[in-house]
Amino acid sequence: MASAADAAPALAPATRIEAAFEELRSKHRILVEESCACCCSCGHAHCRGELARHPEAVGYAFFHAQDLDFVADGELWLGHAARDDLLDRIVPLVMRSVLEDHGFEADWSGSPEVRLRVLVPEGPERAYFRRMLEEEWADYDDDEEEGCEEEDCEEGEGPDDQEAAGGESGSGSAAGAAAGTEG
Numbered sequence: 452m453a454s455a456a457d458a459a460p461a462l463a464p465a466t467r468i469e470a471a472f473e474e475l476r477s478k479h480r481i482l483v484e485e486s487c488a489c490c491c492s493c494g495h496a497h498c499r500g501e502l503a504r505h506p507e508a509v510g511y512a513f514f515h516a517q518d519l520d521f522v523a524d525g526e527l528w529l530g531h532a533a534r535d536d537l538l539d540r541i542v543p544l545v546m547r548s549v550l551e552d553h554g555f556e557a558d559w560s561g562s563p564e565v566r567l568r569v570l571v572p573e574g575p576e577r578a579y580f581r582r583m584l585e586e587e588w589a590d591y592d593d594d595e596e597e598g599c600e601e602e603d604c605e606e607g608e609g610p611d612d613q614e615a616a617g618g619e620s621g622s623g624s625a626a627g628a629a630a631g632t633e634g
């Protein structure tokens with residue numbers, strides 16, 4: 452995404468939230484994965500994979516499909532993590548700063564495990580997420596959702612070749628992800 456933006460003059464993003472996400476990606480090298488998984492632990496698993504594929508990235512932010520329900524009430528919760536533990540607190544601070552630059556209210560507790568909350572005003576910003584929610588519902592799969600609630604959530608995310616790799620670090624990351632999951 453960032454390299455494509457370098458190659459061609461980018462169209463101005465249609466919404467402020469898209470502009471903020473794009474700035475995080477291109478300027479601050481923080482991956483932003485939108486509606487990237489079914490739940491928090493699968494979201495972290497997905498993003499760790501993306502981090503491995505993008506050596507230039509310093510960290511990531513994401514929201515998952517269930518988070519879209521909360522945006523209907525005006526709150527977007529962004530999970531986050533850094534490649535380097537030293538940046539665990541920097542990544543969410545940069546996120547908050549960029550989001551505020553684009554006119555959003557955002558707050559974060561200061562704890563790396565806690566997600567960042569963004570207030571999404573009614574209008575085009577919330578409509579952006581509403582469209583995404585409608586797309587999620589369009590290809591909603593009940594079986595997938597049930598499978599996720601069980602323990603194959605962490606290992607079942609990726610293709611087969613990732614399953615072996617997931618086994619090595621699976622127990623540790625699963626515990627961490629479970630601790631960071633709320634609601």
Ligand SMILES: [Zn+2]
Nearest residue numbers: 489490493599
């Ligand atoms: Zn899941």
